[in-house]
Structures are given as structure tokens and as C-alpha cells.
Amino acid sequence: MDETYSQLSKLANWVHRNSLPPIPFADRVGYGRYHNPPAPHLEISFVISGQYNDLRIGDRTVQLSPNTVTLHNVHFGNYSSKAEGLHHCGWCVFLNIEGIDELSYMGKSPLFCPMPVIHPERLLLAFKTLAGRCRIPGHPHPGYLTGTNAYDPADEEHSTPVRQLRIKAALLELLAILLDNAQSLKNPEPQRLDMVRLGIDFITEHYARHDLTLENIAESVQLSDDYFGMLFRRHVGTTPMRYLKTVRIAQSKLLLRKMQLPIAEIASRVGFGDPLHFSRVFRQETGTSPRQFRQRVSAV
Structure with missing residues (x-):
């Protein structure tokens, strides 16, 4: 450079x-x-x-x-x-x-x-x-x-x-x-870290959107996809979309613990349009299915 x-x-x-x-x-x-x-x-x-x-x-x-x-x-x-x-x-x-x-x-x-x-x-x-x-x-x-x-x-x-x-x-x-x-x-300016924080805020606010993309997140802070992704990885240690997945799974766990909603409804509320895809991702991230997770926490 x-x-x-x-x-x-x-x-x-x-x-x-x-x-x-x-x-x-x-x-x-x-x-x-x-x-x-x-x-x-x-x-x-x-x-x-x-x-x-x-x-x-x-x-x-x-x-x-x-x-x-x-x-x-x-x-x-x-x-x-x-x-x-x-x-x-x-x-x-x-x-x-x-x-x-x-x-x-x-x-x-x-x-x-x-x-x-x-x-x-x-x-x-x-x-x-x-x-x-x-x-x-x-x-x-x-x-x-x-x-x-x-x-x-x-x-x-x-x-x-x-x-x-x-x-x-x-x-x-x-x-x-x-x-x-x-x-x-x-020489990345200190304000670039603020851009990452704003991106995290945007993810936290909009994680339930089924169509949320990296482009949407980067546009929210007026940066290009590539540059925002680079900044995010540097300061957070993971990619924006991986972070979004983590937020969605964390929110789904809260709903599974506190509400007796159908699995498909919970999937939709945390940004998954396809409940089968949600179940696959949930199992990949937690080692168990959403239904098994609910049964386990309910028994405690």
C-alpha cells in the first residue's frame, strides 16, 4: 500500500x-x-x-x-x-x-x-x-x-x-x-472501530430479517463489503456473517427456554426462513437439535 x-x-x-x-x-x-x-x-x-x-x-x-x-x-x-x-x-x-x-x-x-x-x-x-x-x-x-x-x-x-x-x-x-x-x-483511523461497533449494533437490531446480507450490514455504515469484512475480522476475530449466526442461535436458545412456540416460529423470529435449515445450523453450533435442547433445559 x-x-x-x-x-x-x-x-x-x-x-x-x-x-x-x-x-x-x-x-x-x-x-x-x-x-x-x-x-x-x-x-x-x-x-x-x-x-x-x-x-x-x-x-x-x-x-x-x-x-x-x-x-x-x-x-x-x-x-x-x-x-x-x-x-x-x-x-x-x-x-x-x-x-x-x-x-x-x-x-x-x-x-x-x-x-x-x-x-x-x-x-x-x-x-x-x-x-x-x-x-x-x-x-x-x-x-x-x-x-x-x-x-x-x-x-x-x-x-x-x-x-x-x-x-x-x-x-x-x-x-x-x-x-x-x-x-x-x-493507517486505519480510530473511527474505524466505531464503524465495527455500529455494524454490531445493526446486526443486533436486524438479526431477525430473513434477507439480511453482508452488503446490508456494510451499507449501514457506508463501507464496502470487503473493507467492512476486513475491519470486522480484525477487531472481532470472526466474520460479520458468522457473528450474525452466533447472535441468531443465542436468541433462539432464549426463545426455546422461555416460550413454547413451534420450532418453525422460533426459526422465523431469529431470521431463518426455512425451519429445516435452522435445525441444521442449530445442531452444527450446539451439538443438539432445537427440540432436544428445549427438552433438556425444561427438565432442569
Whole structure:
């Protein structure tokens, strides 16, 4: 993560101090594979869905998972097979760094700096804003390098001072969000523990929901599934869904002790839509069936 933060910081500092570099492309992508011929470009890519197990950056082969953002170069070409699983969906921005001495080192060897995304909704908005400000309405040639979703400072017709400022502000906002993401991964803030506590509170309040998922719990504290799961395991020592199962079984024991409800009713009250599934999970967790547990505690 240190390398990712360092490279993003250098790029952001250069953009802040200088005029905009050309932006060959900024938009949503869904083509299913990487196929970028060698060019003096940096790509910032946000993968929303689709798993890449063989992304080639020059002579490097790397993996790229959903909810991951990367900074990588295109100097040696980027190629992959089709994404596995869901159809690939994501956003990307290309920056042309040709002739920029301060950033020329980024093209000397294959560069690949990935990181998981903590706040995907913030990053998605930043990509959409930048793409929208790069877009030229009515431009007749869509596509990579020359098209509606690009910024070229040599295009005097469309490269007005106001447009330059708006695009630069959007690019800096995107880079600031990426730097904040990298910094949080390097040095988790104390408030992250508060997020875990809030997640536990949400589970405690909503454990009876049959459709409760990890995504629901993570959304309640405005974190991505992956990052919330990582924080939860670090501070609680188990996964959020395993913790949810523990809460449900504990609550079912209370109901079995105190109330003469049918097993199916108890299962439903603690979040299990299928009483047979509830019985299997209960036996796995306690070594006995719900009915046997009730008989044992009633005899005491």
C-alpha cells in the first residue's frame, strides 16, 4: 500500500502544480477484457464487477478483483482474457504523460498499484464527474484516444480556460479520494472501530430479517463489503456473517427456554426462513437439535 500511496501522491502533486495533461479517455467501460496497445499513458481503473486472473502489464501477470482500483501504466501494453464471473463493469481514466520529465520514471518498467476501495460510492461519483466534464456533446468520433470522452489541450475549439479548470478540479478530486483511500488503508483511523461497533449494533437490531446480507450490514455504515469484512475480522476475530449466526442461535436458545412456540416460529423470529435449515445450523453450533435442547433445559 505504501507504493500505491507514493505513486498517487506524486501524480496528484504534479497535476496540482501544473496544467492538465491530455486525457485520452474517461468513462464507464464494459468490454469484458483489457486490450490496450503500448502508449505513454497511465490508467486509473475502478473494477466494479468481473474478476481478472491474467491481466498482463508488460511481462507482469497480475490479478484484479471487483471493488478494486488500480494505477498502472500502459507503456508496455495491457491485455487480458475475458473477465470471469459477472460481466465486467467499471470506470477508467487515461492520462497521457508523454514528455513529462517528472513522471517519466512511471514508464520505465511495468507499474501496477492496486488497492481495495473503502467508499465505492464516493469514488464512483468522482469518476462520473470527471467523465462528464471531459465529454464533448455531439462529438462524432467516440472511442479510446479520440472521442467524446476525452480532453486534448491542443483542441483549441474545446480547450477553453473554464473547461480546463472544471476538468482539473474533477481530476484532483478523484486523486484526493484515492489518496484518502490509500491513507486509510495504511493507517486505519480510530473511527474505524466505531464503524465495527455500529455494524454490531445493526446486526443486533436486524438479526431477525430473513434477507439480511453482508452488503446490508456494510451499507449501514457506508463501507464496502470487503473493507467492512476486513475491519470486522480484525477487531472481532470472526466474520460479520458468522457473528450474525452466533447472535441468531443465542436468541433462539432464549426463545426455546422461555416460550413454547413451534420450532418453525422460533426459526422465523431469529431470521431463518426455512425451519429445516435452522435445525441444521442449530445442531452444527450446539451439538443438539432445537427440540432436544428445549427438552433438556425444561427438565432442569
